[in-house]
Structures are given as C-alpha cells and as structure tokens.
Amino acid sequence: MRCLDYLKHLGLRDKMAQYLVRTNKNEKKTYILRVGTPAEIAGVIYSDFNLNLGNRDISTEDIVNFLSNKSIARVELNQHGNVVAVKSKRKDLSAYTQNGEYKEEGIIIPHRKIAKNVLLSRPEYKALEEMGLTHAYFLGDRSSLSQVFCFEKDADISGVIYARELDDLSALKGLALVIAQRIEEQDFIFEFMRK
Amino acid sequence: MSSINTSRLSEKLERIIDFRVGERASKRCPIILQGDASCPATDGTQIFLPRREGHFVSERDNEISIADSTAHEGDHIREYETYFGAEVEVLREQKANLSREFHQRNYAELKENPALAGWIDNIVKDRRIDDQRREQLPGVRRHYEEVLAPAAEYLRPSVKGMSELDSFREQYLQKSLIGRVVEPVPEKHATLLEEVVSITLTADSITRDKEVVSRIYQLLKENFDIHQPISRLPPMLGTGDHSQPSSGQPQQGYGKEVKPREGREGKEKKPKKLDEGKGKLYKPNKNKEDASGNNKRDKDDENIGRNEKDRASIYQQAEKDYGIRIHVVEPQFTSEMAQREESFRDRYAGEIESMKRIFRQLQLKHYGEKRDFQGQELSYEDYMQSELESRVTGIKGTGRYFKRDTQNEQRPAWAVLADITPSTEQYKILEQIRAGLFINAEALGVTDWPMGLFGFSNNVLYVINDFPDRYSPTSSNKIMTLKREDSGGTYLGSPLRTVGSLLKRQTEHPKGITIITDGEDQNLDDAKAAMREVYDQKMYPFLVVIGRKFEKYARSLTEDIGSDHYTVIDRDKVYELPNEMFRLFKTFGIAR
Numbered sequence: 029m030r031c032l033d034y035l036k037h038l039g040l041r042d043k044m045a046q047y048l049v050r051t052n053k054n055e056k057k058t059y060i061l062r063v064g065t066p067a068e069i070a071g072v073i074y075s076d077f078n079l080n081l082g083n084r085d086i087s088t089e090d091i092v093n094f095l096s097n098k099s100i101a102r103v104e105l106n107q108h109g110n111v112v113a114v115k116s117k118r119k120d121l122s123a124y125t126q127n128g129e130y131k132e133e134g135i136i137i138p139h140r141k142i143a144k145n146v147l148l149s150r151p152e153y154k155a156l157e158e159m160g161l162t163h164a165y166f167l168g169d170r171s172s173l174s175q176v177f178c179f180e181k182d183a184d185i186s187g188v189i190y191a192r193e194l195d196d197l198s199a200l201k202g203l204a205l206v207i208a209q210r211i212e213e214q215d216f217i218f219e220f221m222r223k
Numbered sequence: 224m225s226s227i228n229t230s231r232l233s234e235k236l237e238r239i240i241d242f243r244v245g246e247r248a249s250k251r252c253p254i255i256l257q258g259d260a261s262c263p264a265t266d267g268t269q270i271f272l273p274r275r276e277g278h279f280v281s282e283r284d285n286e287i288s289i290a291d292s293t294a295h296e297g298d299h300i301r302e303y304e305t306y307f308g309a310e311v312e313v314l315r316e317q318k319a320n321l322s323r324e325f326h327q328r329n330y331a332e333l334k335e336n337p338a339l340a341g342w343i344d345n346i347v348k349d350r351r352i353d354d355q356r357r358e359q360l361p362g363v364r365r366h367y368e369e370v371l372a373p374a375a376e377y378l379r380p381s382v383k384g385m386s387e388l389d390s391f392r393e394q395y396l397q398k399s400l401i402g403r404v405v406e407p408v409p410e411k412h413a414t415l416l417e418e419v420v421s422i423t424l425t426a427d428s429i430t431r432d433k434e435v436v437s438r439i440y441q442l443l444k445e446n447f448d449i450h451q452p453i454s455r456l457p458p459m460l461g462t463g464d465h466s467q468p469s470s471g472q473p474q475q476g477y478g479k480e481v482k483p484r485e486g487r488e489g490k491e492k493k494p495k496k497l498d499e500g501k502g503k504l505y506k507p508n509k510n511k512e513d514a515s516g517n518n519k520r521d522k523d524d525e526n527i528g529r530n531e532k533d534r535a536s537i538y539q540q541a542e543k544d545y546g547i548r549i550h551v552v553e554p555q556f557t558s559e560m561a562q563r564e565e566s567f568r569d570r571y572a573g574e575i576e577s578m579k580r581i582f583r584q585l586q587l588k589h590y591g592e593k594r595d596f597q598g599q600e601l602s603y604e605d606y607m608q609s610e611l612e613s614r615v616t617g618i619k620g621t622g623r624y625f626k627r628d629t630q631n632e633q634r635p636a637w638a639v640l641a642d643i644t645p646s647t648e649q650y651k652i653l654e655q656i657r658a659g660l661f662i663n664a665e666a667l668g669v670t671d672w673p674m675g676l677f678g679f680s681n682n683v684l685y686v687i688n689d690f691p692d693r694y695s696p697t698s699s700n701k702i703m704t705l706k707r708e709d710s711g712g713t714y715l716g717s718p719l720r721t722v723g724s725l726l727k728r729q730t731e732h733p734k735g736i737t738i739i740t741d742g743e744d745q746n747l748d749d750a751k752a753a754m755r756e757v758y759d760q761k762m763y764p765f766l767v768v769i770g771r772k773f774e775k776y777a778r779s780l781t782e783d784i785g786s787d788h789y790t791v792i793d794r795d796k797v798y799e800l801p802n803e804m805f806r807l808f809k810t811f812g813i814a815r
Binding site: 079080081183212213214215216217218219220221222223 | 234235236238239242246247286287290291294359360361362363365366
C-alpha cells in the first residue's frame with residue numbers, strides 16, 4: 029500500500045494539495061512531484077543531498093524545470109545560520125534554521141516536529157511504520173503547509189507535503205523541511221568540505 | 224569551557240563513517256563510547272571514542288574535533304579493509320582484531336621490540352591518513368591549522384629528562400604529525416630525524432607500511448638501544464594513542480612480548496588501588512615490601528590470626544551488649560551442597576551475570592579513579608597560569624589544580640541480613656530467601672566493597688561472611704549450608720543492632736543493610752526501634768519482603784524511617800531481588 033493511499037482516511041487528501049519530494053540515490057537526483065492522476069514532476073534537483081567525496085559545489089543546488097531544465101528556485105545548504113533555505117527570485121521562500129526554527133518568507137512559523145515513536149503510538153499512523161516513517165512536521169495556520177510526513181528507506185528519503193493551496197511554491201517551501209534532517213545529520217561533512 | 228557529550232552526536236558521527244569508509248559502513252563499524260579521558264582508537268571494525276570531548280573552549284571546536292577523530296579512525300578502517308580485501312569478512316566473523324592481525328603478519332620478524340615497531344607503524348599510518356584527509360577536505364585542513372595543531376603543540380611533553388630513545392621518538396612524532404619540532408633537536412640526531420621523517424613520507428599506501436616501518440626500525444636499532452622497553456608518550460590530539468603499539472583496544476598496557484618499564488613487576492600493570500578490599504586507601508610505599516615477596520605471606524598469616532582474635536572479642540562484646548548469640552556458620556563441602564549451589568547458579572545465572580556487570584561498571588565509574596574534590600587546597604599559581612594560558616590559546620587545561628590528587632574515598636559497605644526463622648520455612652520462603660541472599664552476594668561479590676552476610680533466628684545471629692572477609696566459594700557454600708540451629712522465633716531487633724554495630728566499625732561510606740524477610744516479627748516495636756537506631760547512625764536499612772501478603776508488616780516496620788525503605792517481591796519473582804537492590808542503590812545515591 030502506498031503511503032498516500034493510506035493517508036486518504038485522514039480526510040485531508042481531498043481538501044489539500046499533496047506533493048511528494050523523493051531522492052533517488054542511483055540517479056543522484058531529487059524529484060518534486062505534484063500528486064494526482066497522473067503525478068506530474070514539478071521540479072528536479074541534480075543531487076540526492078547525500079554527500080560523497082567528489083561532490084561539486086555543496087552549498088547551493090538549483091531546482092529546475094523537468095522539461096526545460098531552467099532554474100525555478102535554488103536550495104542553499106548550511107549558510108547564513110540556515111540548515112536549508114529555498115530561494116526563488118532572490119527571495120527566501122522558506123528556511124529551516126540551525127536553531128530548529130522554520131521560516132516562510134522570513135517569518136517564523138510555529139510548528140511541531142513529531143518523532144517517529146510519538147506518531148506510531150497513535151493508531152492512525154501505525155501503518156506508516158513499514159513505509160519507513162521517520163518524523164513529521166505539523167504546522168500552524170500561518171503556514172501555507174499543513175503537515176509534512178518524512179520517510180526513509182535505504183539511502184533514499186521522501187516526504188509527503190500537505191499544502192493548503194495548490195501552488196508549486198508550497199512544495200518548494202516544504203522541501204526545506206523534508207531535507208532538513210538529512211542536511212543536519214551531515215553537518216560535519218559540510219564543515220569538512222567547506223572551502 | 225564547554226565539553227560535549229559524544230553520544231549526542233552519534234547520528235552525525237555515523238554519517239561521517241559512511242562518508243569516509245563507504246555506504247552503510249556505520250552499520251558494520253559501530254561506535255563504542257569509552258571513558259571521558261580515553262583516546263580515539265579502532266580495532267579495524269569498531270571505533271572507540273571518548274564519552275566526552277572538552278579540550279577546547281568552544282563547543283563547536285570540540286564537536287569538530289570529535290568528528291575529525293571519527294573520520295581519522297574511519298580512514299584506518301578503510302585502509303584495513305583495502306589491505307585484507309575479501310578476507311576482511313572472514314576475519315570479522317572470527318572477531319579478529321584487524322589492527323593486531325596486520326601487526327602479526329607484517330612485523331613478526333622485528334623481535335627485539337615489537338612494541339616499538341607497532342608504535343612506528345602508528346605514526347606512519349596516522350601521518351598518511353591525516354595528510355590525505357586534509358588534502359581532500361579543506362574544512363579539515365582549516366580546523367587542523369587553526370585549532371588542532373596549536374593545541375597539539377601545546378599538549379606535547381617536554382623531552383627534557385627523557386631517555387635518548389624516548390626523546391627521539393617524541394621529536395619524530397612531532398615532526399611527522401605536527402610538521403615541526405617544539406624543542407631543538409640534539410645535533411647528533413638531527414640528520415637521523417630528517418632521514419626517518421623523509422622515509423615516513425614515502426609511505427603512500429598501507430601496502431608500503433611494512434617496508435617503511437622496517438627501515439625506520441632498523442635505523443633506530445642502529446642508533447639506539449632498542450631493547451629497552453618503550454615508555455608511554457601522551458596521545459597526539461585527534462589521532463589517538465601513541466603510547467604503545469596500536470592494539471585496537473584503548474590502553475591495554477604493554478604488549479605480550481614487551482617487558483614493562485623499570486620499577487614495575489610483570490603482572491602489575493597499575494599500582495594496586497586498594498589493599499585487598501579492606502577499605503584502606505592505597506599507599507605507594509606500602510608495596511615496596513611486596514617486592515621481596517618472602518615476608519608477605521608470613522605477615523598475612525599473622526594478620527589473619529590477629530583479625531580472628533579481634534573478631535572473636537568483637538563478637539563477645541556484641542553478645543554482651545545486645546543479648547544475642549553469634550554463631551559462625553561452618554562450611555560443608557559435600558556433594559549435596561555443591562549440587563544445590565550449582566542449581567542456584569544455573570537458575571539465576573542471567574540475573575547474577577547482569578548484576579555483576581552493573582556492579583563492575585559502577586565500581587569502575589565511581590570508586591576507582593583519582594579525582595580532585597572541591598574543598599581541597601587549590602594551587603593558585605597553577606590555576607592562574609592555566610587560566611591565563613587557556614584564555615590566550617583557547618585550549619583547555621587539564622583542570623587539575625588541586626595540591627593533592629586523592630582517590631575517591633566513597634566506597635559503600637553493605638550487609639545482608641536474612642530471616643531464617645520457622646515462619647520462612649512455609650511455602651519454601653526460606654529457599655527463596657536463600658536464593659535472594661545468594662544472588663545478592665554473588666552480584667556484590669564482584670566488587671571489592673566490604674560485604675557482610677548474616678542470617679537470624681530467635682536471637683541468634685548466623686555469620687556467613689563478615690566484613691573483613693572477601694566473598695569466596697566458602698561464603699557461597701555457607702549460604703547453602705545455612706540452617707537454623709535454634710528453637711525459632713522472629714526477633715529482628717537484636718540481630719539488626721548487632722549487624723549495625725559491626726557495620727559501624729567499617730570506615731566506608733555509605734553503609735547499608737538489606738534485610739530479607741517475610742516481615743512477621745514477634746516484637747514489632749523492638750524491630751521498629753532497631754530500624755530507627757541504625758538509621759540514626761547513618762546506616763540505611765532496606766527491607767526486602769518476599770511475599771505480597773506481608774506488605775503491611777513491611778510498611779509498619781519502616782514507617783519511622785520512610786516508605787521508600789522497603790520493597791515487596793512476589794514469591795515467584797525472587798529473581799527480581801538484584802534489580803531491586805540496584806534500584807535502592809540508585810535511590811540513595813550510591814550508584815548513579
């Protein structure tokens with residue numbers, strides 16, 4: 029069973045837009061998918077955010093249009109006190125800071141990061157365990173996002189983003205939350221590689 | 224000054240292992256945390272790291288330092304995996320130490336001083352992997368240049384007063400790993416040092432190590448008397464221990480074939496901490512007599528004789544004071560007793576083993592190390608100097624500014640007093656009490672804490688193991704033999720006071736008495752008063768009641784001293800006794 033099918037019964041799926049962010053270790057890419065029938069690729073990043081020796085410039089990655097390959101936004105990693113910052117047209121769309129704050133367009137958004145064991149203690153999320161659930165973010169009304177569920181299987185991570193608006197910018201905002209933990213865990217490696 | 228807890232960074236450090244060794248390497252190469260002052264090390268499979276890192280003022284510097292150490296050990300593992308190839312899996316299945324295996328395969332012919340060969344190998348490997356990592360990773364190079372190198376220089380010892388070989392080794396280490404020598408090199412060794420360092424620089428892969436190490440070893444052999452045992456040098460900051468051959472295990476002492484340095488006997492790696500567990504602190508001069516060996520046994524025999532006489536007079540006094548009869552249980556080495564002991568040991572093996580491990584760790588953690596205590600006289604000169612230096616350099620000093628290092632004197636003394644009255648003979652409670660006594664004694668026996676084991680029934684105190692005696696097979700035999708030799712009757716008051724008087728003589732602190740009983744006392748008020756008396760004398764009585772239905776007795780017995788002084792164990796769960804004991808230890812601050 030796919031996690032999106034499972035999450036149907038939460039009653040959110042019909043009301044909200046869903047996006048899926050998924051890294052692919054073999055292709056060394058990250059896909060941002062607009063969930064629907066069929067699912068559409070909203071953007072691609074040429075990195076799976078897993079650092080290896082030989083990585084090119086590690087501080088920024090472009091998010092590009094899948095067909096035209098033109099940059100639609102940019103991800104900055106471990107810069108200016110942010111773990112991840114997503115920028116579009118030189119403006120901060122969202123950022124996850126080193127202090128654990130989540131910002132949208134520069135404004136701190138109240139949120140709760142829920143650990144796996146807390147989520148799994150509730151019956152409605154029990155079945156997500158086998159899908160590799162790691163943690164989730166629940167965001168307040170001030171955010172254009174509602175919930176972000178993060179998963180991990182082998183070396184790949186994915187995140188389901190529930191957005192209040194059907195707008196690809198919301199997916200880009202959620203990207204910061206989906207990859208934040210992966211970047212945080214590689215904090216030292218970034219430090220090692222920084223010139 | 225801030226030190227960081229390594230366990231807090233475990234996920235990030237695992238990522239570094241994956242990054243340096245290979246994908247998912249952190250699963251097969253786990254991180255093992257050792258003591259706070261331990262050095263980073265590896266056995267080719269596991270990575271040993273200190274539990275805390277606090278060399279630097281800045282928390283970030285400490286974090287990067289432990290991360291760099293992890294990367295360093297990860298690089299060692301990657302090299303060993305390259306060297307052994309497919310064989311590495313077989314070796315790991317055999318739980319072989321890859322580092323030791325490498326040494327045995329390559330340096331077996333360097334027989335005069337294998338420890339020296341191992342030490343050179345360490346330097347050669349560390350120099351190579353550190354250089355490579357700094358070349359690949361600019362952040363590591365920057366951290367090394369700005370933080371590690373100055374600290375490493377600061378922490379290296381002076382070569383003044385060292386033997387020629389040790390002095391040369393220290394300067395070789397400095398030149399190879401830091402890139403410069405802190406103190407001037409003696410003229411006669413300057414060329415040799417240059418030559419040795421230039422040979423070291425040619426070791427560009429692990430396959431060349433054998434040749435390079437052998438050449439350096441030969442040069443040292445030609446220029447120094449290498450038959451002398453090598454002494455310990457302080458570890459090089461960030462790259463682990465350089466005091467000895469890389470055994471892969473932190474601080475294992477001297478290698479098998481190497482004699483210890485002067486002034487130490489072969490079997491005596493460290494000075495004895497305590498004098499046979501009798502509660503007195505170790506005094507360095509005391510062991511001088513031991514070296515002669517001949518007088519020791521005679522003196523011990525004399526002491527035993529005197530102790531027995533002392534003990535007899537103490538028992539007589541106690542009998543007079545508390546109106547009690549003291550009966551020393553005699554061992555019975557019969558096959559029946561051996562069988563009974565064996566069955567107990569089999570039945571409770573898991574509980575005993577797990578508790579032994581806990582007590583062993585507790586003993587090491589709390590009661591072995593030298594510590595500085597607040598309240599001792601501070602050496603202000605050292606303190607001010609160290610503070611100034613640390614402010615200027617940003618490197619944390621040793622933190623030992625007190626005039627006297629002492630051993631931690633906090634050692635508990637413990638008594639176990641078991642009820643063997645007729646009431647316990649029903650429902651096999653006595654058998655369970657005996658099991659409780661046995662588990663308790665076995666678990667405590669692993670420590671060198673003074674321990675007294677007693678039974679009581681009808682104003683008779685049965686002595687199984689008194690405080691000056693070490694727990695031994697005789698003690699366990701006595702537990703099995705323990706049998707009431709009186710008409711019965713439960714009177715806890717007098718036996719408890721007697722045990723309290725014996726325990727009070729011990730210098731250790733804290734003091735506790737575990738009372739294992741079914742709780743039925745024929746003189747409850749007297750028992751309550753005795754509990755209060757020993758409690759007032761700063762001995763903690765803990766009542767362990769076997770059988771849920773006796774809880775009300777336990778509650779009333781301990782109501783004067785606090786409700787947390789008793790615990791109830793179900794009859795069929797006597798195996799929980801050591802855990803309960805440990806919980807009580809934790810509750811009262813004996814173990815944290």
